[in-house]
Amino acid sequence: MGDKVNAADGEVLRAAIALHPNSEEKIGCGVTHFSVRSADFGSKCFWINRPDGTTEKFSYATCIRG
Template sequence: MLHRYRPGDRVLDVDAADLVSLLERHPNRDEKVGVGIDHFEVQAADYSSQCFRVVRTDGTWARFSYKPCIAPHLF
């Protein structure tokens, strides 16, 4: 999904629904979501890669990687 978008693109609602579910598994979920999710975007990241950005309802944003969301959680 990430590479269907270019940096600066807003993620379509159909894909955003999957990202909301994915973000629920992020170890820093509360910090990433903050006051609430308005939408997602894709942004350029290090080493010519890209990542997702969650834009909060207050206009602030945070980058997040999907990798911690799919990694096995050790309890």
């Protein structure tokens, strides 16, 4: 929890987020890195960390399902 995703796995997540139905909204002003943090109801999910300091959570399952 709270860990920064390594560069190789980050590339996989960049490809995945491009498939998300709300990818433009999720990416916003860009991606500096990804991290793993808690989400709703105590679950874990990936978070986009943007250059402006904002963050956004996303579901890899939504990326896959489209």
